[in-house]
Amino acid sequence: MAAREGDFGWIYISPLMLVLVPFFVAPLLVVIAASFLQSDGFGGIIVNPTLQNYVDIFSSGLTFNLYLETVKFTILTWLFALIIGFWVAYFLVFHVRSPLLAIGLFLLCTVPFWTSNIIRMISWIPLLGKEGLINMSLIRLGIVHEPLEFLLFSSFSVVVAYVHQLTIFMIVPIFNAMARIDKRVVEAALDAGASRFEIMSLIVLPLSKNGIALGSIFVVSIVMGDFFVIKVMSGGGSASVVGALYEDVGVLQYPSAAASAVVLTIVVTMLITAILRTVDVRKELTR
Amino acid sequence: MTKDRDAMSKSKRSPIAKKGPSRRALLKAGGALLGGAAGAGAFTGFPTIWAQEIKDIELRHAGVSYSVVKAIGDQASKDLGFKVTMQNLDTTAAINRFITQPDSVDIADVEGWQSKLATKRGILQGIEVKKIKEFDNILPIFTKGELEGHKIPRQGISPYEAMYIAKPTDTELHEGVTDWMTFLPQVYNADSIGYRPDLVGHEVTEWKELIDPKFKGKAAILDVPAIGIMDAALCFESAGLITYGNKGNMTKKEIDFTSDKLIELKKSGHFRATWTTFDQSVQLMAAGEVIIQSMWSPAVAAVRVKGIPCIYAPVNVKNGKEGYRGWCNGMALMKHLSGKKLDAAYEYLNWYLSGWQGAFVSRYGYYSPTPSTAKKFMTDTEWAYWYEGKPAPGPISDPYGVPMEKAGAMRDGGSFVKRVTNISCWNTLMDEAAYMNKRWNDFKVA
Numbered sequence A: 001m002a003a004r005e006g007d008f009g010w011i012y013i014s015p016l017m018l019v020l021v022p023f024f025v026a027p028l029l030v031v032i033a034a035s036f037l038q039s040d041g042f043g044g045i046i047v048n049p050t051l052q053n054y055v056d057i058f059s060s061g062l063t064f065n066l067y068l069e070t071v072k073f074t075i076l077t078w079l080f081a082l083i084i085g086f087w088v089a090y091f092l093v094f095h096v097r098s099p100l101l102a103i104g105l106f107l108l109c110t111v112p113f114w115t116s117n118i119i120r121m122i123s124w125i126p127l128l129g130k131e132g133l134i135n136m137s138l139i140r141l142g143i144v145h146e147p148l149e150f151l152l153f154s155s156f157s158v159v160v161a162y163v164h165q166l167t168i169f170m171i172v173p174i175f176n177a178m179a180r181i182d183k184r185v186v187e188a189a190l191d192a193g194a195s196r197f198e199i200m201s202l203i204v205l206p207l208s209k210n211g212i213a214l215g216s217i218f219v220v221s222i223v224m225g226d227f228f229v230i231k232v233m234s235g236g237g238s239a240s241v242v243g244a245l246y247e248d249v250g251v252l253q254y255p256s257a258a259a260s261a262v263v264l265t266i267v268v269t270m271l272i273t274a275i276l277r278t279v280d281v282r283k284e285l286t287r
Numbered sequence B: 001m002t003k004d005r006d007a008m009s010k011s012k013r014s015p016i017a018k019k020g021p022s023r024r025a026l027l028k029a030g031g032a033l034l035g036g037a038a039g040a041g042a043f044t045g046f047p048t049i050w051a052q053e054i055k056d057i058e059l060r061h062a063g064v065s066y067s068v069v070k071a072i073g074d075q076a077s078k079d080l081g082f083k084v085t086m087q088n089l090d091t092t093a094a095i096n097r098f099i100t101q102p103d104s105v106d107i108a109d110v111e112g113w114q115s116k117l118a119t120k121r122g123i124l125q126g127i128e129v130k131k132i133k134e135f136d137n138i139l140p141i142f143t144k145g146e147l148e149g150h151k152i153p154r155q156g157i158s159p160y161e162a163m164y165i166a167k168p169t170d171t172e173l174h175e176g177v178t179d180w181m182t183f184l185p186q187v188y189n190a191d192s193i194g195y196r197p198d199l200v201g202h203e204v205t206e207w208k209e210l211i212d213p214k215f216k217g218k219a220a221i222l223d224v225p226a227i228g229i230m231d232a233a234l235c236f237e238s239a240g241l242i243t244y245g246n247k248g249n250m251t252k253k254e255i256d257f258t259s260d261k262l263i264e265l266k267k268s269g270h271f272r273a274t275w276t277t278f279d280q281s282v283q284l285m286a287a288g289e290v291i292i293q294s295m296w297s298p299a300v301a302a303v304r305v306k307g308i309p310c311i312y313a314p315v316n317v318k319n320g321k322e323g324y325r326g327w328c329n330g331m332a333l334m335k336h337l338s339g340k341k342l343d344a345a346y347e348y349l350n351w352y353l354s355g356w357q358g359a360f361v362s363r364y365g366y367y368s369p370t371p372s373t374a375k376k377f378m379t380d381t382e383w384a385y386w387y388e389g390k391p392a393p394g395p396i397s398d399p400y401g402v403p404m405e406k407a408g409a410m411r412d413g414g415s416f417v418k419r420v421t422n423i424s425c426w427n428t429l430m431d432e433a434a435y436m437n438k439r440w441n442d443f444k445v446a
Helices: A003-033 A052-058 A062-096 A098-114 A117-122 A123-129 A133-138 A155-179 A182-192 A196-224 A228-233 A240-252 A256-276 A281-286 B002-039 B048-056 B070-082 B089-100 B113-120 B207-211 B223-236 B252-267 B276-286 B298-306 B339-352 B356-362 B372-374 B380-386 B416-420 B433-445
Strands: B058-063 B084-086 B107-111 B184-195 B218-222 B271-275 B294-295 B323-334 B403-405 B423-426
Touching: A003 A256, A003 B218, A003 B323, A062 A098, A062 A155, A062 A196, A062 A228, A062 A240, A062 B433, A098 A117, A098 A155, A098 B294, A117 A123, A117 A155, A117 A228, A123 A133, A123 A155, A133 B339, A155 A196, A155 A228, A182 A196, A182 B070, A196 A256, A240 B089, A240 B223, A240 B433, A256 B416, B048 B339, B058 B339, B070 B084, B070 B339, B070 B356, B089 B107, B089 B113, B107 B113, B113 B323, B184 B207, B184 B298, B184 B339, B184 B356, B207 B218, B207 B223, B207 B294, B218 B223, B218 B276, B223 B252, B223 B323, B223 B433, B271 B276, B276 B294, B294 B298, B298 B403, B323 B339, B339 B356, B356 B372, B356 B380
Parallel strands: B058 B084, B058 B107, B218 B271, B218 B294, B323 B423
Antiparallel strands: B107 B323, B184 B294, B184 B323
16 A cells, blocks of 8 residues: 555656756766866867866866855845835735736836847946947936946946845745735734834734745846846956857857856755745745 | 650750750750860760760759858859759758768858867868869969968968868868868858947947946847857957957856856846847848947848948957957868769859959858959959958949949948958867857856
């Protein structure tokens, strides 16, 4: 009887396994295997196990700088996406009385996401450029005399583009978590004489923690694994972990690119594990 | 089986049966060509049967967008009677696909250095020289490494250097002319600097202008490491900071010097941006972000079409410095091609050199390796402007008919011979490519 239950268990997870094993586990194993081999410099891989690729990564100042740069963008994006996402969700849940209107406004938030994220990124360029809309307006109004150069091809423009692209990933889970807060709890707190700040810090924040954590996972994993926005919006002025890895692929150095990919996967996994430590996502999803 | 498929494709085509006669005529012409070719011993078999069967053939020609152009593939399909599909990838994706999925491509569009690499990997088959009808008309830049008595420099990987193998299956390049080619040159140019004459204020003829402090915050450089570092090297050599043994194959020490210098410039705020695609370079210039940058010829033309003055600097060689950075794309046959498909591929290569394509690419500032055939498809006005470097006798339009230049305009850098003989180095893949890449990333992240 027990054996039969075990059989059923395998059947339950087999659809997932059929997708995960060939499309995730197998490629990952190939990448891991390649990361311990050597390149012949012409796109070939010499089967001669070595740790050299990892030694190179960990002994190079470049790795540190790349991670510093990527983590900098991740933290800035996360921070601004969180601030904006949190208040948008808060407004929709607690200030819009009609649930229908709240859902309507929520859907409105997704409208910009009907276009491709590349288009949304590129459209910042004519706005922020030296002869762009913002600089021209500022000059005409006499506020500045020289165009502000930091607006485009800078860390500023990278963060602007990321926040624009990723805030929705914060809004959705936070909205979801906040919508489940029993309004009567807030009313009771008000009746008991709690201040707005106390309601926020003792009720709303703790109860939306799960939403914040889920949103953070999206934002962190997307920014850490991206190179295109950094490349375009920094005008090529900044590099990223994945960008550097892709350059390795460009000169057919597959093993060192594979090693970089493995290290990045481990780093991102650690970051996400740290985020998950703060919440019980399973509880959140099954609630 | 083949017959069934023929019948099917015929019935499918019936709605456009009106096109029949011209297609038939073309097939006939193709047959005649084939007959001639067969007579010359190029083909074995029966040309008429071959002509019947070719329409099921599809050739996949893959490579970068400035070299593998849809309009050219469409014209080839029309002229040849079989289907040619053009597939575009960026440089990195292209070479990676050729190497990791060689069977997914029939004709690989490769640069000299990629041809060297692909040959080493054994994914190509040699092109038989005697099957290339226009071989004797291919400029000696490629076939012999010289032009009008001028030796074409060998810094970097010159097309000539990467062109021959001794036997069709060889994986090592061969120095000197043989009967087997690795790739058939189809388009090439000499790259330099583009600048805004109205904002720069004087004529630019030297690379060092690009790193001149007076253009601080208004300069850009190409961000494709292998090529970008050569542009930088041309600048530093021009400024007298260093003399390279071979800009196209630097030593670690030279790479260090070049990237340290680049980092220094970046930290001082010299570069407004770096660019990776054609469009980005056009945007940077047209939007006033930069006034001087390393650039490609058609990009300069694209800026000018917008009504913004832009000049392609003539950086002729002087005192052993300066010169253009040359590049050349050619077509290579993948190893898996055989039988009728291989025959069709040769027919396609021959079509490429027959003039239509040469004229097409010339109209946006690139060159044909067989100018003598391209000339037949160009007007006298176009020939005078693009190749002879003379004032245009009439208005000049781009390949799609958009007006580009008024009568009297002259091409920047002058005639074909003058520009090409001033090439001082070629696009390359250095022996120290992996190290160079790391240092380039140091520059990017600095």
